[in-house]
Amino acid sequence: MIHYTRLTPQALYYQDKGGLKHKLIIAGEEEGLFGSNYPIRELISTKKLKLGTPVKDTISGKMKTVEYEVEGPIALLFSTTQPAINYENATRCFTLSLDESNDQTKNIHLAQSRSKTLDGMMNNMEIGEIRRVHQNSQRLLRKLIVINPYAEKLSFPDKWLSTRREHDKYLSLIEAIAFLHQYQREIKIFSHNGKDYEYIEVMPEDIIEANKLITDILGTSVNELSKPSKELIKLIKQMVDEKCKDQEIDQKDFRFNRRDVREYTGWSDNQIKAHIKQLEELQYLLVGKGDRGRMYKYELQYEGNGGRKHLFGLTDPLKLGKLGMVSRKLGSVTEKEIDDRSGLKSKVGQKPDMEQEGYIKKGGNPYVVS
Numbered sequence: 001m002i003h004y005t006r007l008t009p010q011a012l013y014y015q016d017k018g019g020l021k022h023k024l025i026i027a028g029e030e031e032g033l034f035g036s037n038y039p040i041r042e043l044i045s046t047k048k049l050k051l052g053t054p055v056k057d058t059i060s061g062k063m064k065t066v067e068y069e070v071e072g073p074i075a076l077l078f079s080t081t082q083p084a085i086n087y088e089n090a091t092r093c094f095t096l097s098l099d100e101s102n103d104q105t106k107n108i109h110l111a112q113s114r115s116k117t118l119d120g121m122m123n124n125m126e127i128g129e130i131r132r133v134h135q136n137s138q139r140l141l142r143k144l145i146v147i148n149p150y151a152e153k154l155s156f157p158d159k160w161l162s163t164r165r166e167h168d169k170y171l172s173l174i175e176a177i178a179f180l181h182q183y184q185r186e187i188k189i190f191s192h193n194g195k196d197y198e199y200i201e202v203m204p205e206d207i208i209e210a211n212k213l214i215t216d217i218l219g220t221s222v223n224e225l226s227k228p229s230k231e232l233i234k235l236i237k238q239m240v241d242e243k244c245k246d247q248e249i250d251q252k253d254f255r256f257n258r259r260d261v262r263e264y265t266g267w268s269d270n271q272i273k274a275h276i277k278q279l280e281e282l283q284y285l286l287v288g289k290g291d292r293g294r295m296y297k298y299e300l301q302y303e304g305n306g307g308r309k310h311l312f313g314l315t316d317p318l319k320l321g322k323l324g325m326v327s328r329k330l331g332s333v334t335e336k337e338i339d340d341r342s343g344l345k346s347k348v349g350q351k352p353d354m355e356q357e358g359y360i361k362k363g364g365n366p367y368v369v370s
Contacts, residue, residue: 001026009035012043013051013068021071030080030089037086043072044092091165094173094217141182145199146175150207150317157301157313166218174210178202207317215311224282229275232265233284237304239264255288255297 001024012020020043027033033040039049049070054063076093085095098104114120148171156167178185178200185200225233239261244254258272265272279285286299301313 003028004032006032006034007036007040009039012036012039012070013049015070017069018071020074022073024075024077027076027078030078030082030085033078033089037089040074040076041088041092043070043074044076047072091162094169096217141179142198144179144182144187145197146178146202147199148174148178148202150202150204153315154207155313155315157311170210170214173214174202174206177206177209181206204317211314211317215314218311225278225284226275228271229278232261232267232272232275233279233302234304235265236261236279236285236300237302240300241304251300255299257297 002020003026005028007025007027025040042049049068049072051068052065053068055066056062057064076089115124151171154171156170157163158167181203182200185203188199188201189196190199191197236256240251240254240256243256244251247254258269258276261267261272261276262269276285280287284300284302286301288297288299
């Protein structure tokens, strides 16, 4: 982990070749990255920086080009108070928004007050120990390959250009979850060109957890809508459900225009124009050209799940064949459930090396924080 207050444009190019490899770069504010956004993106995407710069030869006195190469990949973490971040950075990172509700503000005030009490002081002293436990648990993770046998069966929203990168982040999120559970998985080996490689496989619960997280990150909630827009999307959903039932088609195959909405809801055209724009911007409605390229057609991207966040287009893991053995309750898969539902024996991962440096001990017994 490397923490920078400010990173100048050329600083990354002159690092040691392996000085940034697999490092987490932390900047307190996005402004601290000003001018360094491009090399950071290259280290994330292409996993390498290569700089050619002219220098004077000390013997001949002539100018010559010297190459500097820095290896990645890196991870990036930064915060900002701005309403929007650099678009190209956003396509390579997960954007997490803070809870700005009054209840959360009250919780923060309460935590700040408690930190000044004796109990609060003692809790603060334990933070370093808690951090050390988490760091040591991560040091136990070994470098190995993660294989996702379900990757080709998974779907992802594909109506917007930005999802080309969001999809790759989604697959990487599944791999990261599986990687963190490597000691609960069977370590397998495959050979290629005479060399053996260790790998683990993605399990159903990894996909379920990833779907939950990606929905929290990328999904939207009707609570973000104004009251009239909430009412409009509910009426549109009701209309689409009725039409799809009558025509015996799926929601994704049904198209409609403002006139259809006006006739079904009884709202005026001005009302619909005023509030349908917000539904378009928050991607509840996908807009396309209709017949003769003149009339707008809409596709509903909302499943009617109340105030919960939703991300339209994710595959339900329970519909992927063998994944049906997974409990619907997130993270509730047990060995017995898998055995009972599938007739298969669950696979237990290899145990960590007890002599491994940094192994955590508690009460004289080694354990792994998972």
